[in-house]
Amino acid sequence: MNARLATFALLTAAGLSLMAMVPYLANAYWLALGISLLQYTVLATAWGLFSGPTRYVSLATTAFFGVGAYTVAVLGEALPWPVVLAVAAMLGAALAVLVGLSTLRLSGVYFVIFTFGLAELIRQLVVWFEVNKSHVLGRYVFVPVTQALIYWQLLALAAAVFALGWLIARSRLGFALRIIGEDETVATHCGINTTIAKVTLFVISATVMTLVGAVMAPRWTYIEPSIAFNAMISFQVLIMALLGGAHRLWGPVLGAVPLTLLFELLSANFPNTFTIILGCIFLVIVYLLPRGVVGLIERRRETSVPVQRRLPA
Amino acid sequence: MTNAILTGLMLGGMYALIAMGLTLQYGVARIMNLSYGEVLIAAAFGAQGLFTGWALSPFAGLAFVIPVAFLLNLAIYRVLLSPLVRRARTRDALEVDSILATFGLAFILQGIMLSMFGGAYYSYSYLASPVHLFGETIAANRLAALAVCILLGGSLYLALTQTRGGTAIRAVAVDPAAAQLVAIDVARTAAFTFALGGALVASAGVLISTFLTFSATSGVVFTMKALIVVVMGGVGNMLGCLVAGLLLGVSEALVASLIDPGLTLAVNFALFLVVLLVKPAGLFGRASR
Amino acid sequence: MTAPLPVLAVEGLTRAFGGLVAVNNLALEIGRGEILGLLGPNGSGKTTALNLMSGALRPDAGTIRLMGCDIAGLPPYRIARLGLTRTFQLVRVLDGMDCRENVMAGLVFGRPHLAAVDINARTATLLQRVGLGGQEARLACELTYIDRKRLELARALAPAPDLLLLDEWLAGLNPSELVSGIDLIRSLRDDGITIVLVEHVMRAVRALCDRCVVMSGGRKIAEGVTGSVLADKAVVEAYLGGIAADA
Numbered sequence: 001m002n003a004r005l006a007t008f009a010l011l012t013a014a015g016l017s018l019m020a021m022v023p024y025l026a027n028a029y030w031l032a033l034g035i036s037l038l039q040y041t042v043l044a045t046a047w048g049l050f051s052g053p054t055r056y057v058s059l060a061t062t063a064f065f066g067v068g069a070y071t072v073a074v075l076g077e078a079l080p081w082p083v084v085l086a087v088a089a090m091l092g093a094a095l096a097v098l099v100g101l102s103t104l105r106l107s108g109v110y111f112v113i114f115t116f117g118l119a120e121l122i123r124q125l126v127v128w129f130e131v132n133k134s135h136v137l138g139r140y141v142f143v144p145v146t147q148a149l150i151y152w153q154l155l156a157l158a159a160a161v162f163a164l165g166w167l168i169a170r171s172r173l174g175f176a177l178r179i180i181g182e183d184e185t186v187a188t189h190c191g192i193n194t195t196i197a198k199v200t201l202f203v204i205s206a207t208v209m210t211l212v213g214a215v216m217a218p219r220w221t222y223i224e225p226s227i228a229f230n231a232m233i234s235f236q237v238l239i240m241a242l243l244g245g246a247h248r249l250w251g252p253v254l255g256a257v258p259l260t261l262l263f264e265l266l267s268a269n270f271p272n273t274f275t276i277i278l279g280c281i282f283l284v285i286v287y288l289l290p291r292g293v294v295g296l297i298e299r300r301r302e303t304s305v306p307v308q309r310r311l312p313a
Numbered sequence: 314m315t316n317a318i319l320t321g322l323m324l325g326g327m328y329a330l331i332a333m334g335l336t337l338q339y340g341v342a343r344i345m346n347l348s349y350g351e352v353l354i355a356a357a358f359g360a361q362g363l364f365t366g367w368a369l370s371p372f373a374g375l376a377f378v379i380p381v382a383f384l385l386n387l388a389i390y391r392v393l394l395s396p397l398v399r400r401a402r403t404r405d406a407l408e409v410d411s412i413l414a415t416f417g418l419a420f421i422l423q424g425i426m427l428s429m430f431g432g433a434y435y436s437y438s439y440l441a442s443p444v445h446l447f448g449e450t451i452a453a454n455r456l457a458a459l460a461v462c463i464l465l466g467g468s469l470y471l472a473l474t475q476t477r478g479g480t481a482i483r484a485v486a487v488d489p490a491a492a493q494l495v496a497i498d499v500a501r502t503a504a505f506t507f508a509l510g511g512a513l514v515a516s517a518g519v520l521i522s523t524f525l526t527f528s529a530t531s532g533v534v535f536t537m538k539a540l541i542v543v544v545m546g547g548v549g550n551m552l553g554c555l556v557a558g559l560l561l562g563v564s565e566a567l568v569a570s571l572i573d574p575g576l577t578l579a580v581n582f583a584l585f586l587v588v589l590l591v592k593p594a595g596l597f598g599r600a601s602r
Numbered sequence: 603m604t605a606p607l608p609v610l611a612v613e614g615l616t617r618a619f620g621g622l623v624a625v626n627n628l629a630l631e632i633g634r635g636e637i638l639g640l641l642g643p644n645g646s647g648k649t650t651a652l653n654l655m656s657g658a659l660r661p662d663a664g665t666i667r668l669m670g671c672d673i674a675g676l677p678p679y680r681i682a683r684l685g686l687t688r689t690f691q692l693v694r695v696l697d698g699m700d701c702r703e704n705v706m707a708g709l710v711f712g713r714p715h716l717a718a719v720d721i722n723a724r725t726a727t728l729l730q731r732v733g734l735g736g737q738e739a740r741l742a743c744e745l746t747y748i749d750r751k752r753l754e755l756a757r758a759l760a761p762a763p764d765l766l767l768l769d770e771w772l773a774g775l776n777p778s779e780l781v782s783g784i785d786l787i788r789s790l791r792d793d794g795i796t797i798v799l800v801e802h803v804m805r806a807v808r809a810l811c812d813r814c815v816v817m818s819g820g821r822k823i824a825e826g827v828t829g830s831v832l833a834d835k836a837v838v839e840a841y842l843g844g845i846a847a848d849a
Contacts, residue, residue: 055405057412102586106593109345109408113540114585116347120537121582128575172710179707182696189656191682191711191761231533235416242413276424282417286397286410 012159019155023148031147033264035219038154040260042212043233044240044252045161049168050205052246053177054198056108059234060099060115063122064092064206066229068213070126073139073223081143085214092210093203095122100199115234123229130225138224145218153215161208165249168204173197235278236263242285245292254293317570318563319451323459325562327521330462331535332542332554333469334513340486340549342507343404344394344411348419349539350532352511355422356382356518357527358430364437371439371523372461378519379512386511390504393418398503419532426529436526458520465516470551482506486549514539541581545588547595557596560584607670609634609765609796610655610686615664615674617654624650626820628664632765637787637797639811639828643841647820648800649691652767655798656688657681669764683713687758688767691800693750695742695757701729702738705756712761724760732756732786748779752786759790766790767798772806784809804832816840 022034043061051058071088079087099118103111130137168174176197179187187194213228220227236259244255259281266274289296331353338346356378363369363377397414401407440454473479484492485502493499521527542561546553561581568580588596608631615628625647632638640648653659655666657678666674673681687708696704705725729735732752737745742753751771758766772783784806791797791810801807807814807828814831816824818840824831831837 055409057409102590106589108405109412110544110589110593112345112412113537113544114582116540117537117578117582121578124575124578128573128579131575132573175703175706176711178699179696182698183694185658185690186694186696186707186757188678189658189682189688190707190757191679191713193677193679235420272428273424275420275427279417279420279422279424282413282420283393286414286417290410 016155016159020152023151028147031151035147035151035154035216036264037257037260038151038158039212039216040237040240040256041253042154042157042161043209043237044244044256045158045165045249046205046208046212047237047241048244048246048249048252049161049165049208050201051241052248052251053174053181054201055181056104056198057112057238058115058202059112059238060118060206061209061237062119062229062231062234063115064095064209065213065216065233066119066122066225067092067095068210068215069217069220069223069228070213070225071210072143072214072217073141073228076141076143076217081145084143085211088210088214089207092213093207095210096203096206097199100202101195104198104202105195119229119231119234123225126225126229138222140222141218141220143218147219150215150219154212157208157211157215162249164204164208168201169249173200177201239278239281239285243281243289243292245294247291248294251292251294316451317566320570321563321566322559323451323455323562324566325559326459326462326466327517327558328538328542328562329555329558330466330520331514331517332539332546332558333466333551334510334517335539336510336543336546336549336551336554337482337506337513338510339543341482342390342394342503342510343398343407343489344390344507345408345415346507346510347412347415347536348422348532349415349514350534350536351419351422351426352382352386352532353514353518353521353535354527354529354532355426356515357522358426358435358529359515360519360522361435361437364439371519372457375461375516375519378515382515383508383512387504387508389418389511390507394507395500395504398500419536423529423532430529432528432530434526434528437522439523452524454523458523461520462517465513466555469513473551483549537578538581541585545585545595547597550595550597553595553597557588606634608632608667609636609669610798611665611667612655613665613667615651615654615666616662617650617659618662623820625654625661625817628817628820628822630815630822630825632796632798634796635791635794636813637791637799637811639807639814640798640800640817641802641807641814641831641837642817642823646817646840648817649769650820651817652688652769652798652800655681656686656767679711682711682761685713685761685764686767687712687761687763687765689751689754689758689769689771691769691773693747693754695745695750695753697741697743699742700738701734701740701742701745701753701756704742704753705729705760708757708760728756728760731759733782748775748783751775751783755786759795763795765796765798767800769800770802771799772801772803780806808832 023031026034043065047058047061050056068088071091072084075084075087099114103114127137176187176192179190179192180194180197184194217223240255240259241252242255243259244253245251263274266277285292291298335346335349338344338349359378360371360374363374364371393414394411397410398407401410440457442453443450444453444456473483481492481497481502484495484497485499485506489499538561542554542557545561546557561584564580564584565577568576610632612631613629615625616623617625628651630638640651642648650659654661657673657676657680660675664674665672668681668684668686671684673684673686696707702725705728706721709721709724725738729737732755734749734752734756742750745753755771768787771787772780775783780803787797787799787810799807799811811828813826814828815822816831816834816837823840824834824837
């Protein structure tokens with residue numbers, strides 16, 4: 001087991017350093033594509049981190065992404081970059097605590113409805129504040145962060161989110177969440193504070209999303225609320241994670257990579273059919289792949305080794 | 314101030330009508346329909362087409378739009394949604410499935426409308442003459458729309474509370490398993506109710522098209538508002554829809570006229586949150602056991 | 603006063619659903635090591651009373667003292683950590699997990715002072731205790747009905763509760779399973795665990811319960827030593843009037 005773990009760690013390290021070389025080898029186009037891939041991989045994995053075990057359908061991705069991006073727009077020039085990131089992370093976490101505590105005690109539908117409108121709500125509040133109080137709408141982002149630097153930060157975030165997921169699965173919190181996933185009533189009667197467990201996970205996932213938004217912000221030189229809080233991100237991330245399979249840590253990436261490529265292709269060549277195809281993928285997931293690509297792989301494995309799980313009595 | 318309240322009441326009446334269809338679909342057919350707003354917008358485009366193409370008044374257009382919407386929604390339920398209802402083992406599983414499926418539907422509808430009409434805003438001028446009421450000036454089309462809205466909502470309410478079929482629908486809303494025991498065909502009732510809800514929102518779309526501008530992408534806002542009204546009023550509760558809809562409309566209009574028109578969604582959410590925190594089952598919902 | 607503190611003391615417990623008062627001004631007390639039978643026809647409020655005690659429902663009024671500390675209205679996870687656990691009328695195990703994990707669920711999050719124990723050893727002991735020795739790796743969904751009940755019991759026993767609530771734990775067992783089930787519950791009492799038993803199986807009630815409380819229509823209609831309570835005229839009437847078929 002330890003040997004396997006060591007091999008795995010070694011392979012991961014090798015893979016990461018290989019991926020870290022990309023900015024030196026690739027031209028601007030491929031680097032931009034790499035950034036898109038990493039961005040959606042991190043977002044979708046972070047989404048699955050929370051929604052996989054709890055089965056809450058969250059549409060709040062845009063809200064957190066936007067908070068991160070807009071924090072950079074406001075503070076980017078005033079503070080050193082690491083401090084800006086820290087502030088963004090804290091704002092995202094605080095927002096997640098607020099949203100989580102007020103909605104996660106209730107049934108899943110309320111959560112969907114609330115997160116559905118959350119990004120738009122925050123956008124309206126930001127616009128109102130900018131127009132009436134600070135008297136600026138739209139800000140220029142002049143921070144000394146190059147494309148390569150964005151790429152490396154996203155790569156670090158990707159490594160962090162997988163490490164986090166791996167650690168959570170092996171922690172008390174992870175065990176508690178599995179029990180909640182099986183039967184929430186039993187979980188509370190076992191002494192699990194289910195609200196705290198769910199909110200904790202939501203905050204972790206939201207903080208990662210916020211950081212992605214902050215890291216991505218310097219890509220635009222000009223940010224206004226409607227750019228930062230673009231609702232489409234929530235839907236894309238949702239569909240990527242579901243296509244891959246949100247019940248496994250490595251599931252969402254299997255959806256994020258092909259769909260990022262597909263969306264890149266579509267929005268460049270067929271902007272009008274984009275939403276129709278997005279809709280069709282939703283239907284494909286619901287009717288054909290309810291457990292995602294991961295579910296497909298798992299089913300194949302189970303049919304090839306049918307007796308593996310049946311241990312002798 | 315009077316004007317704001319009048320506008321709010323009219324808006325609220327419309328919200329109530331929109332939400333009534335959704336509360337039927339969610340409360341009885343158990344489908345959380347997120348493509349709801351797109352159906353509304355599609356009907357608005359339909360009314361606009363009938364008006365500009367054949368000079369058909371929107372109120373006459375209702376006679377055409379309502380049956381078409383009913384049949385289309387029936388087909389949607391039969392083809393797309395009833396397989397999900399059959400395979401779902403728990404209510405939660407059905408909820409997640411229906412949310413995702415209707416999301417897909419919403420995007421497809423929106424995409425079709427985008428490719429047909431583009432992203433531009435549409436409107437047409439019908440009964441735009443001013444009317445004086447309580448010392449305020451109001452457009453005649455708004456008043457006419459409100460009157461039809463009251464007529465539709467009122468007759469639906471009477472049909473649900475006074476007829477046999479209506480009682481069956483309410484029985485399914487309360488307890489599908491028990492409704493089956495008293496010889497109610499739950500599957501058929503659910504399909505019928507879903508289609509009825511769709512027809513209702515389509516008629517709301519026609520009414521709204523007479524006085525609001527709309528675009529292929531503005532459906533989401535209506536879905537959002539309908540959801541909030543349904544949850545606030547208590548799922549499956551018609552009276553709750555009316556009260557919550559009026560509350561939402563009036564508070565929106567007041568905030569828009571007194572503080573900032575850009576904050577309407579913030580008002581919706583504030584109300585929504587307060588109700589959820591204080592009375593999670595909704596204003597008129599019954600606490601579950 | 604030198605009377606020992608009761609493990610559970612309920613007073614004035616009331617809960618209504620709309621117009622229906624499911625539990626109406628209920629009072630009862632249980633001493634350490636006692637098995638109290640909570641009886642009554644279907645719909646008399648027994649399970650609601652259990653749900654109120656375990657925190658699944660909030661009472662409208664009344665106090666529930668566990669070892670002298672009022673737990674009325676606390677959330678279930680806090681009540682579990684204070685030493686009150688339960689099983690469910692329709693058996694609830696964690697189907698996707700194995701037996702070891704099922705028991706661990708009760709152990710890990712239960713009472714804080716148990717955090718230091720050797721989890722594997724204690725899990726093995728608990729499974730042994732309920733008659734599932736050596737079944738650690740078996741998935742819960744593969745167990746038979748009685749074994750699922752045993753597993754649920756092991757999970758409830760895991761945090762070493764002061765008070766255990768059993769909601770029709772013996773229902774649906776065949777005659778030989780019933781005998782071993784009764785023996786198992788008796789042996790728990792012999793270990794010093796206090797038990798509230800909601801039960802329709804009269805044989806088990808006679809064999810196990812020291813005292814009984816009988817409910818009807820949400821109210822307590824009789825209380826006392828098992829033998830005399832079961833002979834009580836009001837009790838017989840409540841049962842015959844309520845569910846003649848079961849009598």
